[in-house]
Amino acid sequence: MTPLLLGIRIAAADRPLLIAAAEQLGEALADPGEPPWPVTLRAVGDEAPPTPPPSIVIATMRAALDGGEDAAALAAGLARLTEAGAAVLLCTLLRVVADRAARPALMPRIRALNLRAVELSHALGLAVIDVDRVLSLFGAARLQTDYRLGGPAADEVAAHVIVSALLAGGLDAMVPADRQERALARHGDLHAIAGIVDRRLRAKAAGARGGR
Numbered sequence: 104m105t106p107l108l109l110g111i112r113i114a115a116a117d118r119p120l121l122i123a124a125a126e127q128l129g130e131a132l133a134d135p136g137e138p139p140w141p142v143t144l145r146a147v148g149d150e151a152p153p154t155p156p157p158s159i160v161i162a163t164m165r166a167a168l169d170g171g172e173d174a175a176a177l178a179a180g181l182a183r184l185t186e187a188g189a190a191v192l193l194c195t196l197l198r199v200v201a202d203r204a205a206r207p208a209l210m211p212r213i214r215a216l217n218l219r220a221v222e223l224s225h226a227l228g229l230a231v232i233d234v235d236r237v238l239s240l241f242g243a244a245r246l247q248t249d250y251r252l253g254g255p256a257a258d259e260v261a262a263h264v265i266v267s268a269l270l271a272g273g274l275d276a277m278v279p280a281d282r283q284e285r286a287l288a289r290h291g292d293l294h295a296i297a298g299i300v301d302r303r304l305r306a307k308a309a310g311a312r313g314g315r
Contacts, residue, residue, distance in 0.1 A: 104137075104140050104141060105277070106140075106141035106142065106143050107128070107132075107140065107141070107142045107143065107274070107277055107278070108143050108145060108157045108158075109121075109125065109142060109143070109144055109145070109157060109159055109160075109161060109269075110144075110145055110146075110147040110156045110157035110159060110160035110161070110184075110189060111144050111145065111146055111147065111160065111161050111162070112146070112147055112148075112160055112161070112162040112163075112180065112181070112184070112191075113146075113161070113162065113163045113165065113166070114163060114165035114166040114169060114171055116165060116169070116251065117163045117165050117252075119255075119258050120163075120252055120258045120261055120262055120265075121144055121161060121262075121265075122144070123255075123258045123259050123261075123262035123303075124161070124261075124262035124265040124266055124269075125142040125143075125144055126139070126142075126262075126303075127259075127262050127263060127266045127290070127299075127303070128140070128142050128266045128269060128270075128286075129141065129142045130289075131266060131270065131286040131287070131289050131290040132278060132282060132283075132286045134282070134285065145157055147160055147184065147189075148180075155187045155188060155189075156184050156187055156188075156189045157189065158188070158189060158190060158276060158277070159189065159190050159192070159269070159273055159274075160184050160189045160190070160191045160192070161191075161192050161194070161232075161265060162181060162184075162191055162192065162193045162194065163193075163194045163196075164177060164193070164194070164195070164196055164216045164217075164219075164220065165196070165251075167216055168196060168209070168212055168213065168216060168250070174215075174216065174219055177219075178219070178223055181193065181223060181227060181229060182227055185227045185228060185229060190229075190230070190273060191227070191229040191230070192229065192230045192231075192232050192265070192268055192269070192273070193220050193223065193224070193229055193230070193231055193232065194231075194232045194234045194261070194265065195216075195217045195220050195231060195232065195233050195234050195235040195236075196213045196216055196217055196234070196235060196250050197213075197234065197235050197238045197239070197243065197248070197249060197250045197252065197257075198210065198213050198214065198217065198235055198239070198250070199238075199239075199243040199248075199249040199250060200213070200249055200250060201243075201248075201249040202249075209250070213250055217235060230268065230273075232264055232265055232268045233264070234261045234264050234265075237260065237261070237263075237264045237293065237296075238252075238257065238260060238261060240293070241260055241296075243257075246260065255304055255307070256300055256304065259299075259300040259303055259304065260296055260300055263290070263296045263299060263300070266290055267287075267290060267292075270283055270286050270287040270290060271287065
């Protein structure tokens, strides 16, 4: 198996989400009896050629929300990546803020950034992964999370959405089409997320107990 290289342009706080996505993708791509397909995550900056980014880059807007960069810098960075030939997948933010005192300041910014994601999709041709929609279907209270995606269940659900987007044709240059089709069937649709998340969380818990 040739390892898959995925670029990531994310805030440090989003790393557990992308690790979960890499693990789910590796499991989905492996046929029965095979080990998980190796997936490597590489952080990418805003550099243009002659140092091209990986062919696929997953990006989040958390840094623009938390103050690590402004929205203009985010847009410029994503533009440079698309100009360098990367297929960029940009995740929306969950429109839930658990801290009531912070809601008046954060909610308008989250809505504005999610709208900006749609605008960037039209302007740059990047793909939007609507994490907000799927997590909202599950319910932030049920997942015990908010826009920060705290908690393993929220990360796993959001990771499922990312992997579904990748398997829906984003890996054509790296993975044979028939294997992608099998992986997509194994990964499952929205109705399968709950079972997959429960299985993965149980496996992680068992692994943690075994490592003590």
